[in-house]
Amino acid sequence: MASHPVGKRLPISCEPCRKRKIRCPRDHRPCQTCIRRGLRPEECIFLGQSRLSLEHVSATESSIQRELLARIRNLEDLLHKQIDGQAPLQNPGDPVSPPITTAGSTKTFSESDRGTDVLSTESRNQPPGNVGSLQVSPSGHVRYVPLPSQWNSVLAETPANQDIEDLGSDLADEEDHDLLFSSRGAASRAELLALLPPGRYCDALKDVYFKVFSPLFHVLHDPTFEAEYQQFRRDADSMSMGWVALLFIILAIAVTALDDNDPTLSDLGRERTVSGNIKVLSSRYRSAAMRCLAADGIVSRHSLRALQALILLIYARSHRSLPTWTLLGFTHHVAIAMGCHIDPDRFGLGSVECEERRRAWAALVMMYTVQNTAFGSLDQRLLTQDVRLPADVDDASLIHGTHPDRRMGPTQMTYLLIKFRLYEISSKICQGIFSLPNKSLFTIPQLEKEIFTVQEICNTSYLRDTTREPLPDHHMANLNIIYSYIHQLCLLMHRPGFCRYLQGDNSDETRNSRKRCVDSARSVLSIYETLCKSPQFAPYIWYNSGLGSFHAFHGAIVLAVVLMKPDSQAEFNDIKAILQNSLDTFASLSHRSNICSKAVKILRHLIDVACSRNYRNPEPPETHLSPPGPGNSSAGFIPTGSPVTESQMETLFAQIQPQYWVTPSAIPWEGWDFLTEGQPLSFQQPVPV
Template sequence: MPSARIFRYNHRATALFLERPALGRDNYAFGLDTDPFASFAFGPKVPKSELLGLLPLKTTREFLFSRYFTYQAPLFHVLHEPTFEQQYAEFTHGSTEPSLPWLALIFVISSLAVQTLGDGDPILRECQPSGSEFDACDPQSLSRHLRKAAIACLSEARFMVRYNLTTLEALLIMIYGICHSEGVDRAWVFLGVALNMGIALRCNANHLNQNRIEQQRRWRCWAGIRLLYTYQGILFHDVDPSFLLAFPSLVPTDEYDFGINGETIRESSTCPSSVSIMKFKLRLFELSTWIGSSLSSSSCFDEATMHRYEALIATEQEQWNSLFLPSGSPSFGDTASYAYWCILETYAHQLYLLIHRPFYHSQSPKFLPSSRENYAKASIALLDIYEKMCELPILRPYRWLVNGMTSFNALQGMIALAACMIDKPGQVDSIASHRVIFDAAVQRIESLHKSSPVCERAFPAIQAIKAQISALIDDECHTPSREWDPNADWLDLNSNDWTFWENFIDDTRQGGF
C-alpha cells in the first residue's frame, strides 16, 4: 500500500510539473525593478490613461457597438453579448478598472463597426481625436487608427506571453477585420498566434467545472479559429488546415445569447439564431478541408469523388436555403438573412470551382463537358453575388465585406471565367455573354481599387487579362500555350504571374502587340 501511495503521489507531482503554467504565474518576481517581458512589447510604452483618451465618445462608441452587434457579430459570433454588456456597464459606472485586453476588445469592435459606415458619415468626424492624422471622411482610415490603438493595448498587456479569454476574443475579431478590409493573406501570422493561444486556453475542451457562459465563450473562440482557417484553406492552396480536424472540437450551442446563463441553456428554437451561420461555416470548414486533402492526391480525385462532393455541397445549400431564404427571395423585414445567404453561397461556389477544376479544361485528360459547364456557372455565380454585394441597397450595411475577402472571391471567379473564355473549344456560343459579365466585374474592381487593398493590388493584372482576352477573341494576337497552361492553378492568386500581366499591359499601351 505505501508503494501505491508513493506511485500516485509521484504521478500527480509529475502531472503538475508538466502542466502548462496557469495564468498569473508569470508575474514579476519579487524584488525585480524591471519587467522581464518588456522585450515582447511592439512599441514604446503607452500609459493606460493615454489609451483611454483614444476611445470614441460614449454615445459614439455605443452607436458603434450597436452597428457591430447588428451587422457584424452574427457573421463571426465569438462574443457573448450579455457578458460584454455587463462588462461595459461596470466600465461606464467606474466600478472596475478596465483591463488592457478588454480595452483592446472595445477598440477592435469599434474598428470593425466603422467599416459599416459610408464615406463622409458624420459619425466618422465624431470619432476623430484631437491632433490625429487620419482622414475623418474615410472609414478605412479610422478603422486602421482604432486597430492601431487595439494593438497598442495588446502590446502593453504583453499578449504574447500574458493572455486570457478576452485577449483571444479581441485578437480573433481583429483578424476577422483584417481579412475583410486588408486581405486574408495579411492576417496569417496573427492567426497562428490565435491558434496557439486557443490551445493554451483549452478552448476546444469540455470544462465540466466552468459555468455555461464561460464554456460557450471558449467553444466560440475555437469555432472562430477554425472559420479563419477556412478562409486560408479555400483561398490559398499552400495552406492545409486538415490538422485542425484532429483536435476535438465542440460546437457552440445554436441559441440566442440571452438564452444562455451561467447554469442553463434555454432549449433551442427552430428559428435561426446568431450562431446559425457560424454552424454552417463550420460544416463548410470540414467539407473544404476534405476536398483540399482529396485534391492534393490527384490520382484519388476521380469523377465519382467529384460527384460525391458535389452532392454534399448541394445538401448544405438546401439547408441554408430553407433557413435564410425560405420563400426563394429576400424578405423586406429580414434583409440580414439574405446577406447571410449570399455569404454562404459564395463559399459553396468556391467549393464548386475546386471540385470541377481538374475536369473543366478541354486539354485535360479528365475533361468532362458537364464540369466545363458547372465551372463556368460557379464563376458566374460568384460574380453575380459580388454584383449584389456592391450594388443592392438592401445589402448596403454589408458592403464593407467587398473591401477584403469578397473581392478576393470575385477575383478567383474572374480568373476561372477568363480561363474558360481562353479555352475556346465548346465556348463559342457563350463567350459573348461571359465577356459582358467579366468586363462588368473589372469595372467594379476598378471602382474599389482606392478603398480595397485587394482590388488595388489586383486591378492592373485583371486589366491586363481583360486586354489579353479581347485580343485573343478578336484574333489580334496569339498567346503562347505557356501563358494558359491548363495545369496552372487559376484559383491561387499567388501562383499567377502578375508580373507578366503587368508587363503585358505596359506593352499593349506602347503598341507592343
C-alpha cells in the same frame, strides 16, 4: 575538337520554355514558368548553362562552388541537430499546435520544414514545385514565403501594373506587430483610455460591429458584452484592460464597414482618402488593443475577454492581409492554458460561459484551417480535441434556457457553423490541389456530395419559411456570402478538369467541369453585383472590397478564359456583357480596394484579347451553323482580328491553375504581363462611380 563551334550561340532559356517559345525568367532552376505549369524540377533543364559549365568553368570557380556546397551542408547539419535537440516528437494524444515561431521573427518553423520523422504522409507527397522560399532581412530575420505570395514582390515590375495605384501604400498598416510582448514604454491605464474616440463615436462603431460583423463571426455573447459596455460607460475603471482591448479591436473592425460619406471617417481621421482613413484608424485601434493586452499581462495571465480580443485581432489582421501565423499560434496556446481545448461541461460552468468557450475554440479551428490552407500545408491534423461545436441557438436562448424554433429561420450561430463545415470541405479540396496528380484522398463526387449536404442545411435554415416575413438584411447578406463561397469551392474543385478541357481533352468529365465552372462563375458575379448595388447591403462594402472582390475576380477570370474559346456566338456575347458589367462594378470600388483596382486593368485587357479572337459567321442564316458539341465547340465560326499566339494561350492557362486561387494573397498578378506583348495597350485609371 570542341563539341561546339566557336561563337555558336547557346540557349539561355530552359528547354521546356524554349520548345514552347514562351518567356523564361532564367532566375533559377526550376524557373517560375515551369513551376506555374506544374513541371517537376528535373524537367526544367538549362542546356546552355550545363554546356558552358563543362567547357568554360575554371578550376577556381569549381573550388569556390565546392566550398560553398560544403558550408551549406554543414549549416544544414547544425540546424537539424539543433531542431532535433529542442523539438521532441509529439505524441498522438497531445494538442496539435500551429507552427512554432521564434520571438522577434516572422519565420514559421512547421513540422513539415524539419525534415524529421514527424512529417505527415500528405506533407511527404507535396510536389517540390509548391515549396516557397526563405526571405532573410539585412538584420538576420528570416521569413518563409509561400510560392504564390512571391508574386506580389514582382507585381510592380510588370508592364501590366505600371499604372496600378497601391491604395494607401505610404500609410502604416502594421503598427501592432511588436506591441504584444513589448515591455518598453508601458502606457498607463489613463493613457490607454485616452486613445478611445469620444463616447458617441464609440457607441456608433460598437453598433456597426454588432449589426454587421457579429452575425458573421459570432464569438461574443452580445447581451453580456452590451451590459459590460454600459457599465464601462458609467465607470471606465470598472473593466479590466483585457476588456478594453476587446473594445478597441471591435472599433478597429467596425471602421472598415463605414460608408465613403460617413462623417465618422473624416472626424476621426486626417487622411485625404477614404481608404487612407480606414487604414490609419483600423491600425490605430489594433495597436491600442495590443498595448492593452500587454498592460493586462497577457503573456503570463489570461482571461476570456483577452482571449476573445486576440481572436478578433487575428480576424481583423486577416481581412487586412497582414501576417497572423505567429499571433494565431500564441492565441492557440493561450486558449490551451485556459483549458478551452477541453469541453467546458466538464468544469461545471454556466451556459453562457460554456458557449463562449466553445465559440472561441471553433473560431480558432476555422482560422487555423484557413491559414494552413493558405500556406499550402497538407497536414490534416487540425486543432480538434473533445470540444463540442457551439450550439445553434440565439444569445437570448442561452439566458432563458429555451430552445430555438427551427421554423423561425436561422439563429445567430447558423452562419458560423455552416462556414465551419465549408472550411473543412475547403481543406479537403486543397489537399487534392496541392497533392501530386491522382494522389488526392477525396474524389469530386464525394466532395460534391458534402457541398450538397451543406447547401441543403443552408436552404433549410434560411429559406424554410419566408412567407410570414422576409429575412432580416444581415441574414440575407450572410446567405449570399455563403453561396458565394460555395461557388468559389466549386471553381477550385472543377478547375483541373476545366484546364484539361482547354488543353484538348474533350470528354464527358471535362465538359461537365467546364459547365460547372461557367455556372459557378456566373453565380459568383451575380451575387457580387447584388451585394454591391443593393442599398440594403451597403454596410458590407468592406466584404465587397476584400474577400468578395477576390471571389468575383476569380469568377471573372474563368469567364474571360471561356471568352477566348466560346461554344457559340451567343455564349460569347452573353459572357462579354457579364464581364463588361463586372468591369464597371470593380471600377466603382477601385478607390477602396487594391484587388478591384488591379482587376480592372487585367479584365480590360483580357476582354480586348478575347475580342481579337472573336468568332463571327459571315453568313447570318442559322442553316449554316452546326450546334456545338464534342469536338465541334466552335463550329460555324471564322476567326477575325489579330489571333492570339499559342504561347500566350499557354501562359493564360498557366495563370488559372487552382493553387493560385485559394486565397487573395495567391493571385498571380505578375503573370498577366503577356497581355501587353506584341501590342502596347494603354492603361487608364478607373474613375470611381
